[in-house]
Amino acid sequence: MPQPIEFFFDFSSPYGYLASRKIDALGAKHGRDVIWKPVLLGAVFKLTGMAPLVGIPMKGDYVKRDFARFARFLGVDFKMPDPFPFSSIHAVRAFWWQESLDPKAGHALAQRLYNTAFSGGDISNAQAVAEQARAIGIDGDALLAGIESQAVKDRTRVENDAAIARGVFGSPYIVVDGEPFWGADRLDQVAKWLETGGW
């Protein structure tokens, strides 16, 4: 069996969102599962001195134009969240809560939340996250209790630390057979790597 693809992303990352709309089909084409792993990049930014893109002089204006243009290039619907960036800790905790019960449902919840965040919806607080979960058949009350549990808070921190220890410093960060690819603009290289086994 081929190894699954690991797809690390921040729910507040526009480029991560673009990749999220392509990565499962790309994996399926090559007989690979895709394991979604949300991260909270705030912790990484402290280590690297990096900052959220849109606040950077000059570069910030460029990337706002690029997000939308890249989305059209990929044929993906895209609406810039407002406010941005937004807090994604409740979304991440909800993911790990659901993932520990049922990984497939966790994957579906992450997709739902990401699509919501980049189509004008809100996932920045616990009630909003629970509302999206309910829309795909997840028990919202159980979710609200779960994300307040110490076990889920611990899991979130452990997974985030593990991602950072693996070198995840941005979003999306895609690992294929140990080979890391950073950025939605590496999807073509991910595709070629899957086809050829590397170069």
Added chain:
Amino acid sequence: MPQPIEFFFDFSSPYGYLASRKIDALGAKHGRDVIWKPVLLGAVFKLTGMAPLVGIPMKGDYVKRDFARFARFLGVDFKMPDPFPFSSIHAVRAFWWQESLDPKAGHALAQRLYNTAFSGGDISNAQAVAEQARAIGIDGDALLAGIESQAVKDRTRVENDAAIARGVFGSPYIVVDGEPFWGADRLDQVAKWLETGGW
């Protein structure tokens, strides 16, 4: 006549180098001239708070791997300069000196210098730049005198300020009919923009 493509780059930028090996052929395919414009990104980094990629924790290790992998993906010879980053002010001044005398020779000199820097050679001092110029038939002594002239120093500063005022914050930065594209990983979108006029 279609407008020329503007190709802004820093001689010390690996991604700029990768793009430099593709941009002229891409322009030619679409009947476009490509105007090369070297910039000194140090001034921009002060404005944006950005730093040279390879020094950034985590990201620095990734990009060193990505430079070489991306070069192989594009089929471009690539050798990381050592030391890196290196000073490119003499190369930039030499370019503007030659450009003011003969734009085509300026373009050829820039290509020669970029290829030298990323194939194990040195372009970090005036004598090294003159040596490369001589190898393609340029008067090295005239170049050495030219790059010390106030006119060339002024032109270098004016062009750099103009690039920054245009929004150039990184390398490569490619402008097609007013539309900016940042990064060697936008070459596919530049190609599509040239084919379709935008999307």
